[in-house]
Amino acid sequence: MTKKLYWQDSHLTNFTATVVDRFVIDGRTAVILDQTAFYPLGGGQPSDRGVLAERIVEDVTIDDQERILHWLGGDTGPVPGQIVTGQLDWIRRRELTQQHTAQHILSQAFFQLFGAETAGFRITERDTEIDLVLDVPPDQLPRMICEAEDLANTIVFDNRPIRFHELTPAEASSLPLRKESFVADCVRVVEIADFDWSPCGGTHSTATGEVGLIVVRSSERAKRMVRLHFLAGMRALADFRTVNGITESIARRLSVGRDEIDLAIDRLQDDSKQLLKRNRELNQVAAEIEASRLVDSTTLAASGYRLVVKVLDDRDFDEMKILVHHLVAHQGVLALLATRHEATARLVFARSADLDIDVNVLMKKAVDRLGGRGGGRPDFAQGGGEDHPDLASLLAALAIC
Numbered sequence: 001m002t003k004k005l006y007w008q009d010s011h012l013t014n015f016t017a018t019v020v021d022r023f024v025i026d027g028r029t030a031v032i033l034d035q036t037a038f039y040p041l042g043g044g045q046p047s048d049r050g051v052l053a054e055r056i057v058e059d060v061t062i063d064d065q066e067r068i069l070h071w072l073g074g075d076t077g078p079v080p081g082q083i084v085t086g087q088l089d090w091i092r093r094r095e096l097t098q099q100h101t102a103q104h105i106l107s108q109a110f111f112q113l114f115g116a117e118t119a120g121f122r123i124t125e126r127d128t129e130i131d132l133v134l135d136v137p138p139d140q141l142p143r144m145i146c147e148a149e150d151l152a153n154t155i156v157f158d159n160r161p162i163r164f165h166e167l168t169p170a171e172a173s174s175l176p177l178r179k180e181s182f183v184a185d186c187v188r189v190v191e192i193a194d195f196d197w198s199p200c201g202g203t204h205s206t207a208t209g210e211v212g213l214i215v216v217r218s219s220e221r222a223k224r225m226v227r228l229h230f231l232a233g234m235r236a237l238a239d240f241r242t243v244n245g246i247t248e249s250i251a252r253r254l255s256v257g258r259d260e261i262d263l264a265i266d267r268l269q270d271d272s273k274q275l276l277k278r279n280r281e282l283n284q285v286a287a288e289i290e291a292s293r294l295v296d297s298t299t300l301a302a303s304g305y306r307l308v309v310k311v312l313d314d315r316d317f318d319e320m321k322i323l324v325h326h327l328v329a330h331q332g333v334l335a336l337l338a339t340r341h342e343a344t345a346r347l348v349f350a351r352s353a354d355l356d357i358d359v360n361v362l363m364k365k366a367v368d369r370l371g372g373r374g375g376g377r378p379d380f381a382q383g384g385g386e387d388h389p390d391l392a393s394l395l396a397a398l399a400i401c
């Protein structure tokens with residue numbers, strides 16, 4: 001078993017230790033020391049980083065014999081019996097410790113206020129998640145989160161001392177411990193003065209003020225559980241800067257104050273709806289005019305109808321359908337339209353009511369040639385397939401066959 005220096009002093013960053021064992025697995029060297037300040041992955045908390053014997057520590061894990069493995073890149077490293085020094089990446093340790101201690105505070109806040117127990121917790125690279133046993137209507141949750149945030153941050157601003165106790169299980173059982181226990185060795189108890197007692201083997205601040213601001217960023221509800229994503233300390237500051245930058249940018253682009261963004265977006269959405277409505281009306285007018293011009297530009301075939309063949313590159317398919325309906329509103333028109341986008345072609349065929357031509361049959365022939373699918377009624381059909389280098393000629397040939 002490796003002595004856990006981080007249990008006595010979570011602020012210890014430089015230490016000396018003796019190498020107990022060393023082995024190589026998959027090209028990586030694992031070094032076991034008699035004692036260490038490096039926290040290993042576990043209990044919802046990621047492992048520390050830093051330098052050991054002048055080598056980068058890529059990961060730290062703990063095995064089932066409570067030995068802490070310091071993983072170094074490469075197949076060389078200090079040998080058993082060698083005295084080595086280690087230096088922790090303190091910025092990372094402090095950030096993780098802030099999140100972890102914040103979890104104790106936030107979990108107790110939800111328990112005191114709403115009787116919600118914490119069923120799980122994980123610190124990820126992005127934020128920290130806690131799973132609360134809490135069955136609550138969605139409209140109540142934002143208020144409850146605010147109340148818990150208020151209580152949690154009050155505990156932070158109180159700067160209450162945090163103490164650590166290594167107790168026998170019997171001693172620990174007499175304390176008002178929160179139910180969850182994320183480590184097997186639950187004799188180590190973390191006390192936040194007059195607020196929370198929790199069995200835990202992680203790294204913690206020594207006073208609540210070190211944790212900094214605690215903010216819940218988002219929540220998800222599922223099966224009588226609530227998952228919260230929260231940030232504390234430096235992570236909360238980084239998130240504030242990001243969100244503040246986005247807010248400033250939106251306000252500037254909308255030419256309004258920050259407090260007026262909501263109203264400005266409401267106005268934009270209203271304007272957008274009006275414009276879309278007007279755009280639809282104008283599309284109908286444009287399609288009617290375009291259809292008349294197309295019909296006028298075609299000559300009456302000997303077969304007694306006007307053939308309109310048109311390939312409209314990158315035309316919206318719905319707009320093309322509007323156009324084809326205006327075309328066949330004229331008498332004696334057979335309309336074979338296509339639009340191309342990248343390597344595909346989409347087709348819409350229609351004919352006037354006074355013609356006795358089955359455009360569905362023409363569509364089947366067309367999609368056979370294009371390796372696609374399509375169909376419809378005798379007077380209207382649509383389909384698509386691969387693009388063709390001379391799509392207009394292919395369509396025109398259909399009408400002649």
Ligand SMILES: [Zn+2]
Binds near residue numbers: 101104190199200201
């Ligand atoms: Zn803890």
